[in-house]
Each structure stands twice: as structure tokens, then as C-alpha cells.
Amino acid sequence: MSASFLFRRLVYGLVLMLGVVVLNFILIRLAPGDPAVVIAGEMGGGDAALLDAIRAQYGLDKPLLTQLGIYLGSILQGDLGQSFFFNQPVATLIGNRIGPTILLVLSAQVLSILLGVFLGVIAARKPNGVLSGVVSVVATVGYAVPVFWTGIMLIILFASVFPIFPVEGMQSVRLRDAGLWVRSVDIAHHLVLPAFTLALIYLAQYARLSRASMLDVLGSDYIRTARAKGAPEHSILFKHALRNASLPILTVAGLQFGNLISGALLVETVFNWPGMGRLAFESILRRDYPTVLGVLFFASAMVVVANLLTDLSYRLADPRLRGKT
Amino acid sequence: MSALLEIENLRVAFNTRHGEVTALDSVSLTVNAGETLGVVGESGCGKSITALSVMGLIPSPPGRIAGGAIRLAGEDLTRVSEARMRALRGAELAMIFQEPMTSLNPVFTVGDQIAEAIMLHQKVGHAQAFRDAVALLDRVGIPSPDRRARDYPHQLSGGMRQRVMIAMAVSCRPRVLIADEPTTALDVTVQAQIFDLLNEIQRDFGAAIILITHDMGAISEMADRVAVMYAGRVIEEADADDVLDHPQHPYTRGLISCIPALGKGDTELREIPGVVPPLHRLGAGCAFAERCAHRNGRCDSGKPLLVNHGHHPAACHAVQEGRI
Ligand SMILES: Nc1ncnc2c1ncn2[C@@H]1O[C@H](COP(=O)(O)OP(=O)(O)OP(=O)(O)O)[C@@H](O)[C@H]1O
Numbered sequence: 001m002s003a004s005f006l007f008r009r010l011v012y013g014l015v016l017m018l019g020v021v022v023l024n025f026i027l028i029r030l031a032p033g034d035p036a037v038v039i040a041g042e043m044g045g046g047d048a049a050l051l052d053a054i055r056a057q058y059g060l061d062k063p064l065l066t067q068l069g070i071y072l073g074s075i076l077q078g079d080l081g082q083s084f085f086f087n088q089p090v091a092t093l094i095g096n097r098i099g100p101t102i103l104l105v106l107s108a109q110v111l112s113i114l115l116g117v118f119l120g121v122i123a124a125r126k127p128n129g130v131l132s133g134v135v136s137v138v139a140t141v142g143y144a145v146p147v148f149w150t151g152i153m154l155i156i157l158f159a160s161v162f163p164i165f166p167v168e169g170m171q172s173v174r175l176r177d178a179g180l181w182v183r184s185v186d187i188a189h190h191l192v193l194p195a196f197t198l199a200l201i202y203l204a205q206y207a208r209l210s211r212a213s214m215l216d217v218l219g220s221d222y223i224r225t226a227r228a229k230g231a232p233e234h235s236i237l238f239k240h241a242l243r244n245a246s247l248p249i250l251t252v253a254g255l256q257f258g259n260l261i262s263g264a265l266l267v268e269t270v271f272n273w274p275g276m277g278r279l280a281f282e283s284i285l286r287r288d289y290p291t292v293l294g295v296l297f298f299a300s301a302m303v304v305v306a307n308l309l310t311d312l313s314y315r316l317a318d319p320r321l322r323g324k325t
Numbered sequence: 326m327s328a329l330l331e332i333e334n335l336r337v338a339f340n341t342r343h344g345e346v347t348a349l350d351s352v353s354l355t356v357n358a359g360e361t362l363g364v365v366g367e368s369g370c371g372k373s374i375t376a377l378s379v380m381g382l383i384p385s386p387p388g389r390i391a392g393g394a395i396r397l398a399g400e401d402l403t404r405v406s407e408a409r410m411r412a413l414r415g416a417e418l419a420m421i422f423q424e425p426m427t428s429l430n431p432v433f434t435v436g437d438q439i440a441e442a443i444m445l446h447q448k449v450g451h452a453q454a455f456r457d458a459v460a461l462l463d464r465v466g467i468p469s470p471d472r473r474a475r476d477y478p479h480q481l482s483g484g485m486r487q488r489v490m491i492a493m494a495v496s497c498r499p500r501v502l503i504a505d506e507p508t509t510a511l512d513v514t515v516q517a518q519i520f521d522l523l524n525e526i527q528r529d530f531g532a533a534i535i536l537i538t539h540d541m542g543a544i545s546e547m548a549d550r551v552a553v554m555y556a557g558r559v560i561e562e563a564d565a566d567d568v569l570d571h572p573q574h575p576y577t578r579g580l581i582s583c584i585p586a587l588g589k590g591d592t593e594l595r596e597i598p599g600v601v602p603p604l605h606r607l608g609a610g611c612a613f614a615e616r617c618a619h620r621n622g623r624c625d626s627g628k629p630l631l632v633n634h635g636h637h638p639a640a641c642h643a644v645q646e647g648r649i
């Protein structure tokens with residue numbers, strides 16, 4: 001792994017972020033709706049003079065390109081602007097909510113990859129067996145069913161039938177002041193349903209993908225060599241084959257990360273998870289441009305970082321890629 | 326004394342979309358310690374399937390051993406447990422494959438891959454096994470073995486990879502070493518080096534070698550005895566010199582006349598006209614009939630048996646009838 005490779009990927013990531021910021025800025029301005037009207041509405045309505053005053057206050061009266069220039073300038077200084085609605089710095093708003101979102105996204109990612117790959121590997125062992133069939137069915141269903149439906153079904157199931165997992169929020173109110181350990185367990189307990197709901201779609205995809213990838217790899221000559229050495233079956237599967245089969249899985253994991261984040265925003269709304277999801281949803285309705293842009297900025301930054309990590313893990317998994325650029 | 330490895334009346338069947346086909350039929354072969362048995366025949370005649378049967382590596386499904394016995398020092402490998410077979414594979418039985426480019430795992434260093442073979446069968450730790458692997462790489466003629474042991478397969482040439490495969494195969498001093506067309510994918514000078522290496526290894530380790538090839542030239546240099554296969558059967562078997570100098574079966578004669586140096590004066594590379602019939606279309610008669618100049622009515626109605634009709638065993642009606 002060369003330092004120049006890392007450096008180039010970082011620069012590439014930054015350029016990508018810049019492009020994303022510009023694109024978001026323009027797209028959101030193309031969408032219908034006027035924040036001044038919404039803000040005036042919150043204040044109990046107003047005339048044209050008030051609207052102009054609001055526009056002037058938030059710099060919305062300047063030409064679009066000038067606004068873009070001002071926005072880029074402040075981003076470079078680490079300032080994401082003020083929320084129109086909360087009258088707080090966007091960075092503070094997001095800072096308070098990004099932790100739960102990252103926790104949810106990463107748990108779902110880890111859960112879906114570990115469980116999905118495990119199921120896929122087991123299914124690949126007997127491609128015509130029962131488990132293989134079950135994985136295919138679950139994969140298809142999991143892929144076809146929308147997250148909010150899964151979420152709502154799980155809420156119904158666990159709220160009334162088996163009340164063992166909380167279906168709402170991230171922490172129990174009565175445990176807010178408990179010790180770190182108790183609170184961690186409490187958060188993990190709350191995390192189960194949202195993380196599982198989010199993981200389910202991707203879990204199914206990973207299971208199907210790793211089954212296919214494993215079947216492919218298990219037919220290769222080096223697997224026969226490993227068998228000819230007398231390697232036991234678990235070593236054939238999890239050592240010799242999985243390492244090779246993991247490359248397409250890594251690719252998809254990297255590509256899916258963006259979808260996972262947008263899925264997380266939905267799941268957060270369903271389970272009332274205190275992350276960026278609700279903030280994004282409400283800010284869009286309120287035409288709170290700086291907040292929407294800020295959420296998009298962080299979401300894109302997470303995707304860019306995830307892609308960088310994917311590239312790095314690719315090189316760890318496949319020695320043939322090391323030393324290449 | 327019975328032979329080290331005895332294959333007796335082996336039958337291997339595959340489930341295909343044409344129904345069940347017999348890939349090996351009544352195959353009997355023996356190999357003694359320190360001996361090299363050459364197995365020759367055109368592509369698809371069942372050489373690799375024979376080798377994989379011995380290793381217990383017939384892909385199943387679709388394949389299965391449908392009859393016969395494979396005895397290693399008296400123990401019938403077709404009846405032992407999978408655990409026993411695993412203990413034998415790599416330790417007593419080893420195999421070098423046709424495809425050096427793809428037979429090594431791309432994500433592990435070659436040293437680790439050899440060390441793994443050692444650790445699977447001997448009670449040694451990784452450090453010791455890796456040192457042994459380096460010594461083996463040195464033994465099979467790989468320059469700067471310490472450095473090479475830390476290389477990945479893609480950093481080595483085809484010849485080097487085949488040397489690695491050989492090092493891995495002999496790492497536990499197997500009693501039977503099967504080399505399935507070990508040089509087909511390599512260029513000519515490297516081929517000669519690999520054969521020399523196999524000869525040396527056999528001298529040092531005393532292994533019985535089964536050398537599979539469709540190259541009669543390699544047979545004349547390497548083999549003590551030869552079995553000629555055609556469409557899943559052994560159709561001629563004898564000492565290498567006998568087969569080369571007095572081929573009996575029309576197919577063997579054809580094979581030998583195809584070697585420019587050994588053929589009757591012409592240097593042009595020839596081939597036996599026609600192709601091996603697909604397994605699902607094997608009829609009641611001799612599988613070679615469609616390509617044979619000596620065919621008569623008997624050849625279409627009954628399969629010739631592998632019997633000694635004079636010089637050495639051959640499965641041909643014409644030989645039996647003294648017509649050729
Ligand atoms: N997985 C399989 N399914 C069905 N038939 C198979 C399978 N593997 C091998 N066979 C059949 O078994 C026969 C023997 O194959 P084998 O690989 O032993 O040939 P070979 O003599 O080693 O040829 P080559 O010189 O090309 O390596 C072939 O005709 C093939 O059709």
C-alpha cells in the first residue's frame with residue numbers, strides 16, 4: 001500500500017466532495033418552493049416587504065452564483081451556515097445527530113455483511129440443498145420488500161406480540177443518567193430493530209451475492225489443490241474460498257453504502273431514531289436549504305470515506321492489486 | 326508381493342444431460358514403489374478422472390465411483406471414510422495438476438501454501454513449516470527461495486509455479502505422486518527441466534509416480550511402464566519399451582506414428598484421423614471402430630477385452646485374430 005496511492009485517493013475524494021456540494025446546491029435551488037414564504041409562514045404570515053426583508057437577511061436576494069460562491073467560501077472555512085428554521089449553526093444541528101446515524105448505518109452494514117456472507121457460504125456448500133433454497137427465497141423477498149414495510153411489521157410484531165425489543169427512540173428515559181455500561185446496553189437494545197430492518201435488504205443481497213461468488217470460486221483449480229493437500233472442509237470454505245470470493249462482496253459493500261445511508265434516513269423516521277433522517281426530512285419540507293445541504297454534505301462525505309476504505313480493503317484482500325494504482 | 330497402488334476394474338459414472346455416462350470402464354492399473362507408470366491417451370479419454378479417483382476428488386455430484394476398487398498398500402480407498410481420505414491426501418497421495426497458472430491460490434504466498442500442506446499432516450508450527458517450505462523451494466530449483474517463499478503466485482512464471490506445485494506435492498514425502506500433464510502448459514525447455522526434477526524427486530523420495538500425458542516423447546523418457554487409454558478404458562499396457570517398439574492396438578500404433586522422431590522417417594506431425602466418440606454415444610462395440618482401418622463385423626458387436634494375445638496385453642479383435 002503506497003503513500004502516493006493514499007494521497008491520490010484523498011485528493012480525488014476531496015474533488016469529488018466539491019463536485020457534490022456544487023451539484024447539491026444547484027439541484028436544491030431548482031426544486032420548487034421558496035424558503036422566505038415558509039419562514040414568513042412560521043412567523044404568522046407576512047407581506048411582500050417582510051419576504052424581501054427575509055430574503056435580504058439570508059442572502060437569498062443575491063444572484064445564484066454569488067450565493068454559491070459565498071457558500072463554498074464558508075464551507076472551506078468549516079462553516080456550513082445557519083439553519084433558517086432553528087437559527088442554529090447547521091454544524092451543531094448535524095453534530096448532535098450524526099452519531100446515532102453512524103451507529104445505525106455501521107451496525108446495519110456489519111450485520112448485513114456478516115450474516116449475509118455466512119448464509120451465502122453455507123448455501124454455496126450445497127447449492128441444491130434446502131438452506132440454499134431458503135437463502136434464495138429470503139434474498140428475493142428481502143430485496144423486494146420496502147424498508148418501511150419491514151419496519152412497520154417489526155414494530156407491530158414487537159410492540160404488541162413479543163414486546164422484547166423497544167420499537168421507538170434510542171434510549172430509555174429512565175436510564176438517561178445511568179452508568180456508561182447500562183446506557184450502552186440500553187442503546188444496543190434499542191438498536192436491534194432499526195439495524196435489523198435496515199440490514200435486511202442488504203443482508204439478502206449479500207447472501208445471494210456471496211453464494212454466487214462462492215460457487216464460482218469453489219469450482220476453481222486452487223480449491224481442488226487445497227482439497228488435494230487434505231485441507232478440511234471448513235478451511236476450504238472459509239480460508240481458501242471466502243478470501244477470493246470476498247472481492248465482489250467488497251465492491252458491492254462499497255457501492256451499497258450510499259443506499260444504506262439513504263435507507264437509514266427512512267428507517268430513522270420509522271423508528272423515531274434521533275439521527276439525521278428526521279432532520280433531513282423536516283428540513284426539506286421547511287425549505288431549510290442550509291440544513292438540507294449540510295445533511296447531504298455529511299452523507300456524501302460518509303460515502304466518499306466508505307469508498308476509500310473499500311479501495312484499501314480491496315488491496316488487503318487481493319495481493320494482485322497491491323502496487324497497482 | 327502386491328503392488329503399492331492397485332486399481333481394479335474401476336468404473337466411474339457421471340450424471341449428464343444425456344443421462345448417466347460411464348467415464349471409466351473396467352480400468353485396472355498397478356504401480357509399484359519407485360516405479361513410473363505412464364498413462365497416455367487423447368484428450369477426454371479419462372486420464373484425469375482416473376487420477377482424481379485415486380485422490381478421492383471426483384466431483385460429486387455429478388460423478389461417482391460406480392464399481393471396482395483402488396487399493397493403496399491393501400487399503401481400499403473407495404471404502405474408507407472421508408476423514409481417512411483427508412489424512413491420506415497430501416500425505417500418502419499427492420497430485421500435481423495440469424494447470425500451474427490457476428492451481429495455486431492467488432491470495433496466499435507460495436511459502437504459506439506449502440507450509441499449510443506440511444502443517445496439515447505433521448505436528449509442526451508455522452515457523453518450522455515455513456522453513457521447511459523454503460528448503461523445498463530450494464530443492465525444486467527455485468533461486469533465492471527465502472524471498473520467493475514470500476511471493477504470491479502471480480509474481481512467478483508458469484514454470485516456477487509448477488515447481489512450487491511439485492514442492493507442495495512432495496512436502497510430506499507421498500508414496501504415490503500423480504503428475505497430470507505437468508508440463509502441457511509450459512514451454513519446451515521448461516518441460517525438460519520439470520521432467521528432470523520429477524526424476525530426481527523420485528530417486529530421492531522413492532515415490533511411485535503416475536505420469537499422465539498425451540506426449541509419447543515424454544513417455545519414452547520417463548516411464549517404466551505404460552497404459553494406453555481410449556474412451557474410458559485401458560486398451561494396451563506393457564513395459565514402456567515394449568509399447569514403443571511393438572505397439573499392438575491400432576490406436577497405439579497411430580499414437581506412436583504421430584511422434585516425428587520415432588515414426589517411420591517422416592518429420593511431419595501427424596494425427597490420427599477422426600475424434601474420440603462422446604461418452605453417451607459409446608455403443609456395444611469397440612470405441613475405436615470409427616477411426617480404425619482394421620475394423621470388421623466383430624468390432625461393432627462386442628468390446629474387445631484387454632488380454633495378452635502374444636506380445637503384451639491389448640484390447641483389440643484384430644490383434645487377437647492375428648490380423649495385425
Ligand atoms: N464433471 C463432469 N461431468 C460430466 N462428465 C465429465 C466430467 N468430468 C469429466 N467428464 C467426462 O469424463 C471424460 C474423461 O475426462 P478426463 O478429464 O479424465 O479426460 P483427460 O483424459 O484427462 O483429458 P485431457 O487430456 O483433456 O486432460 C471426458 O470425456 C468428460 O466428458
Ligand code: SF4
Pocket residue numbers: 574575576611612613614615617618619620621624629640641642643644
Ligand atoms: S477391435 Fe476392431 S475396431 Fe477396435 S481397434 Fe481392434 S480392429 Fe480396430
Ligand SMILES: [Mg+2]
Pocket residue numbers: 372373374423505
Ligand atoms: Mg486431464
